[in-house]
Amino acid sequence: MTALLAPAPPARRPPAPAATPSLHGATPKAVAETPNVARASTAAATAKPLEEALFDSRVDLKVATSHLAMHMSRDWRDRLFAQLDRMLDPVEWTAGDSLPIGGSYATFLRAMLYLKPARRPGLGLTPDGHIVAAWTRGPDRLSMEFRPYDQVRWIVSRMVDGHRDNGAGTTEITRLPDRLASWDLQHWFALGDIQPPA
């Protein structure tokens, strides 16, 4: 019978626990294979000067971006790289802040490829290293903080009929459109001028 693969899980999960132990060990390692980067064993990171740590972090995020380059336009990738360079500029860096967390950046990329906002967000970083994306439209603001394993914290603030409405929540990427439906995602994501709600 041909192999049927179950539907894709809705969100990334932490790795499954290890297999039942065996006296024969794990899958045999290939005897002679061309090395690959992902499995290369690099020495544990030692404390680095800030400038070097920021440079390395920029490279790491660009590598992570490059793994999804086949799904991105070149313009978007170039713009993203420029944003990363600014975000991790040693001159602008606040001493004591944490470097970006790889899992947070992965969630950011997955969210952008899922939501496909025509207007690209501004990017920032929380002091503990989580990526933040923000969209503003006049006095209105939507921001998303990305956590590992597809978790997103969102905060929205919007003027409606002369009153400021605020909302916030935490959810998975796939549930964002539903959770934010009443806030009209296209108000932030669409290009060009948006008419106020009737």
Added chain:
Amino acid sequence: MTLASAAPDHATPDQPYARPPVIEAAIELRYADLLDGATVDKAVARLKRDFPKAEQLSSVALRIDADQGAGNASVRTEGFKLTAPLGTDILMAQMNGLTVVRQPPYPGWPHFAAHARDVWTTWKSIVGYHRIGRLGVRYINRIDIPATAAIALEDYFRFNPQIPDGLPTPIDSVFSRITADIPTEQLSLALILATAQPALVGHHSFVLDIDLGRTIDPPQKDDDIWAALEAMRTRKNAVFETTLTDRTKAFFA
């Protein structure tokens, strides 16, 4: 001299797919014997001008004496992983040789091979001639397939497991690996199809890993080496094309 990147970083007429699924392309030139560490350090010092992010590559040996209840671990430095500023061009400069790696966007073989040859020429100008023991060409592809419902692997791959009656279905993951010799070309092939962490929401990701190596009478002269690598790349393309269905190729056409 500045080493050229494997750029351009967009599709070129040299490769048929607009969005090739390659997540790692590697050309390996492995020596029959190890270089000494000082020679590698000297070459790395030069290469770091163009690949400034340097990480030590090391292996750990753990020795335990069960009778004495004692053990010790030793860490051996094998070389360096060097990354260019954009993160797409990487080298593994090691005591056993040089591996030139390209991550996406994949620019096509002519650019990648020309870049690899430039790096090799610089490396060799510092370390000198040493006998080649293995040549390798490895392409790791990640294929992202929309999957809100169960999918039949045979619709996408011509290399996939058959599930006998009595085993649970649908399955959650796959790992299939074959190895084979290609005597007429003095090559060995290792081919892996495996599920991976989904790269995109609502998709399955599959890794198709094609590794071709030549250890039998590998050429020693540069022109012969690059001709052999070119032949390995041609074989790699044939494996790629025959392993995937047209439906899969349409995702990156």
